[in-house]
Amino acid sequence: MQTLTTHPFDDDHFKEECGVFGIFGHPEAAAHAALGLHALQHRGQESAGIVSYDGIQFHAHRGLGQVGENFSSQATMQSLVGAMAIGHVRYATTGDTTLRNVQPLFADFEFGGLAICHNGNLTNSYGIRRELVRRGSLFQSTTDTEVIVHLIATSLRATVVDRMIDALHRVEGAYSLVAMSSKELVGVRDPLGVRPLVLGRLGTTWILTSETCAFDIIGAEFVRDVEPGEMVVINEAGIRSIFPFARPPKRFCVFEYIYFARPDSIVEGTSVYEARKRIGAELARESHVDADLVIPVPDSGVPASIGYAAAAGIPFELGIIRNHYVGRTFIEPSDHIRHLGVKLKHNANRAMIEGKRVILVDDSIVRGTTSTKIVEMVRQAGAREVHMRISSPPTTNSCFYGIDTPERERLLASRFDVAGMAKFIGADSLAFISIDGLYRAMGHDGRNASQPQFCDACFTGEYPTTLADYDAAGTPAQLSLLAEIA
Ligand code: AMP
Numbered sequence: 001m002q003t004l005t006t007h008p009f010d011d012d013h014f015k016e017e018c019g020v021f022g023i024f025g026h027p028e029a030a031a032h033a034a035l036g037l038h039a040l041q042h043r044g045q046e047s048a049g050i051v052s053y054d055g056i057q058f059h060a061h062r063g064l065g066q067v068g069e070n071f072s073s074q075a076t077m078q079s080l081v082g083a084m085a086i087g088h089v090r091y092a093t094t095g096d097t098t099l100r101n102v103q104p105l106f107a108d109f110e111f112g113g114l115a116i117c118h119n120g121n122l123t124n125s126y127g128i129r130r131e132l133v134r135r136g137s138l139f140q141s142t143t144d145t146e147v148i149v150h151l152i153a154t155s156l157r158a159t160v161v162d163r164m165i166d167a168l169h170r171v172e173g174a175y176s177l178v179a180m181s182s183k184e185l186v187g188v189r190d191p192l193g194v195r196p197l198v199l200g201r202l203g204t205t206w207i208l209t210s211e212t213c214a215f216d217i218i219g220a221e222f223v224r225d226v227e228p229g230e231m232v233v234i235n236e237a238g239i240r241s242i243f244p245f246a247r248p249p250k251r252f253c254v255f256e257y258i259y260f261a262r263p264d265s266i267v268e269g270t271s272v273y274e275a276r277k278r279i280g281a282e283l284a285r286e287s288h289v290d291a292d293l294v295i296p297v298p299d300s301g302v303p304a305s306i307g308y309a310a311a312a313g314i315p316f317e318l319g320i321i322r323n324h325y326v327g328r329t330f331i332e333p334s335d336h337i338r339h340l341g342v343k344l345k346h347n348a349n350r351a352m353i354e355g356k357r358v359i360l361v362d363d364s365i366v367r368g369t370t371s372t373k374i375v376e377m378v379r380q381a382g383a384r385e386v387h388m389r390i391s392s393p394p395t396t397n398s399c400f401y402g403i404d405t406p407e408r409e410r411l412l413a414s415r416f417d418v419a420g421m422a423k424f425i426g427a428d429s430l431a432f433i434s435i436d437g438l439y440r441a442m443g444h445d446g447r448n449a450s451q452p453q454f455c456d457a458c459f460t461g462e463y464p465t466t467l468a469d470y471d472a473a474g475t476p477a478q479l480s481l482l483a484e485i486a
Contacts, residue, residue, distance in 0.1 A: 017260065017402055018103070018119040019043030019210040020197070022086040022178035024185040024234045026205040030059075030080030033087035034071040036207070036214035041067055042262055043119070043210060044089030047102040051115035053182060054082035058113045062102040086180045088117035091404065100141045104180075107149050111160055112182045114152065118145040119210055120174030120195040120402040124468035128170060147171065161186065161233055165244040172465045174253075174401035176226075178208050184235040192251040192464050193228025194401045194455050196267055206234045211265040225268055228252075251464040254438065254454035255403055258392045259363045263303055273303050275442060279391045279433060280307025280361060282441040287431030288312060289359060289387045293352065295319035297362035297374055304391035305361040314359065319352045320374065346374060354382035360427075364392045366405060368412035371425040379426070388427040393435045393459040394418065398474050400467055405458060408474050435459055 019040030023029045030052045037048055048070045049062030059080050063070035067089060071077060088103035104115040125144035128151070133139065137150045151167030152160075160181045168175070174194035179186045187208035189197045200207040202220035209215070212222045226232055229245040252268055253260075263273035280303065294316050296305035309316035326344045358378060365371050375386050394413030398405045408414050412421055422430035435456065436446035444451050457463045467474075 017043055017091045017404055018117075019089045019214075020086070020117040020119050020176060020178045020208075021088070021210070021214055022117070022180060022185050022187060022208040024084050024206045026083055026202065029083050029085035030087075031077055032202075032205075032207075032218050033080075033085040034067060034077065035217050036209055037067045037071070037087045037089050039214040039217040039262070040089050040210055043260070044091035047090045047099075048088065049102050049104050049117075050080055050085055050087040051104045051106055051180065052080040052082040052085040053113075053115075053180060055182075058106060058115065058182075060104070060106055060115070062099065062104075064099060064102065084180055084185060086115055086117050086178050086185070098142075101143050103143070103145065105141065105143070105145055105149055107153065109153055109160075109163075111163075114149075114160065114179060114181050116145060116149060116177060116179040118143075118148070119176045119197075120190065121400055122147065122171050122175065123173035123400050123465050123470070124171060125173075126469045144173075148175075148177070160184065161231070161242070164188065165231065165242075168245070172468065176210065184233055186231060186233050187226050188231040189226045189228055191229035191245045191248055192455065194251060194253050194464075196252070196256060196261065197226040199223045199226055199232060206239060208232065208234075211261055211267065213262045213265045216264070222266065248464075250452060251455040253401065253403070254442070254456050255364075255392070255399070255458060257442065258438075259300055260403060270442070276303035276363075276391065277307030277310075278441040279438060280304030280309075281311035282307075282437045283361070283389055283391055283431070283433040284308040284311035286434060286437050287389060289429055289431075291357040291359045291385065291387060293317045293319060293356050294359045294361060295353075295378070297360055297370065298322035298346070301360075301362040301391070304363060308359070308361050308389060308391075312359075317349075317352045319349050319358060319378065320346050320360075321349050322346055343373060343377075346377065348377045348381035350381040353378055355384055356382075357385040357387070358383045359387045359389055361389045361391060363390070364395055365390055365412055365421065365425070365432075366395055367410055368421065368424055371427070375426045385428045386426075387429045388422070388425060388431075390430070390432040392433060393438060393456075394421070394432050395458050397458050397461045399458050400463065400470060400474070401455060401457075403458070 021033050021036040023032050033050045047064045048067045051060040104117045106115045122144040125147040128147050132150045152163045155163040155166040157163045157166045175190045176195040176197040177188045200215040200220040200222050228250045229247050231242045233240050257275045261267050261272045265272050294309035294314050296302040396413045439447040
């Protein structure tokens, strides 16, 4: 889900990440949705929402903040009556954090109510939104998801499912959607399958959600991934699957494996934890350096460090301790505060580090803030040498499909080569896994066009869709929309 805004101060904050959950046929649907959202909290910490349906009416509760802050009161949970529910967690940097953007979105249509949740970003929604506004649509939120809602409303097709198909034929980009009408629960994944969506089952209850860790928390079993371009429709008659879209080769986001998904999830048939370990091992093979210890930057660097240490034959130690009671550094509003945030979050374990040659392993360098602070901290704790190893290729391009990245010129890898980056972060050496090494770790024969590919645009600049909403510099088209209005 992405924020579409005409507010000039929000320009920097247009990318968000999300988690979705839908459940059909359980007397405590909303309670299960709340539990599922707890498991998906890493996908979005800015807001949370659940809409349920009790056979007569829809009930909604949405709020800013984390799942626990919004869904721990008995009164709230008791108000979310019904055997069907969908829920959403959303993660943004800062900026347009208004209640009207909190999902699930809900609207009353000719056919009745429909609630909808979205993970991913559309890449052609500004143009469609402009067209809809000209024809009289009144937007209630600034999200790209609402474009889908209006396209459903203006479709001339008869059924909810056909209207959704009609609407989705108009949009491009990444979407894993879960929607709920008074009759059915619908899950749909964009034709490239950029974001995950999985189907599970708890007895006779069906569940659609972003990651399998949300099944584990409610004791549900994983049935299968929803396929790219597939629509799954669940109602009283059972479950059916439709493939209404063209079927281009799949382009699942490789960064879900590197950083975003939870390590205990199985994504597209592969354990995220094991994938991270294999990436770490490949990284060790590609960029060996003599050292005394391998130290993860917690928590996201841990599985890759374990893989690195085992492959390199160097002891693994927790040389950095993470404070779990502060939020992710990315949530902090300014560079200055973000800088402090890293200190708040991590502390060097001096007893392990003093006098040692250490290899630090992290999953990515984005702006370089975390690595710079961590290297300095480890040096201050007495490390003799500090070598940084990164379990992704250099992040040279912004993501337009739902992972929060700053604009291109703020990405360290778009400003410097690897030697320049090493100097910037103050490390004795720096190495990233190669793009071929990453594909090898994922079980491919390197990155080549004859094999299935991931979406790896943040590392290669090869975007799998057109970017109609953005100019060549990656600036959102909202600026030209502003110019037009003026
Ligand atoms: P930076 O400090 O800007 O270089 O960001 C890199 C750090 O942020 C790494 O430790 C990553 O684990 C983490 N990170 C990378 N991508 C994201 C993201 N999209 N959202 C939140 N954190 C991220």
